[in-house]
Amino acid sequence: MTTAGPRRAPRAERLRLAVERDGARCVWCGRAFGPLVPPTRDHLVPRVKGGPSWLENEVPACRRCNAERGHRGVVEWLEECGRRGWDPDAGAVERALDALEEAIAERGGQRRARAYVASQQRRLRR
């Protein structure tokens, strides 16, 4: 069994992998990344809510969205993006939540993050 993997990759590498997985645009506002819109890692489950620094908990977002979302829940922020007339990539967000759910099931622990993920998935599927 290998213990090395994407989740142990350094931050810059996780950011690269997240962009590769979800596309070179902000998952929230849809702006393409470039010199004026650099990508950042946004935690689906915020760190203060127990979210781990794993690739599965990170989606590529522009600085503005990352900062403005703050600790707001995934679904609440998706709704806010819609109100602002943006076109968030809800599919990428849902896939990331599912991958995070699987990663937690496999690795164990993360009780707070697990509850958070489950509540967001329920709201997304309503």
Ligand SMILES: [Zn+2]
């Ligand atoms: Zn954005």
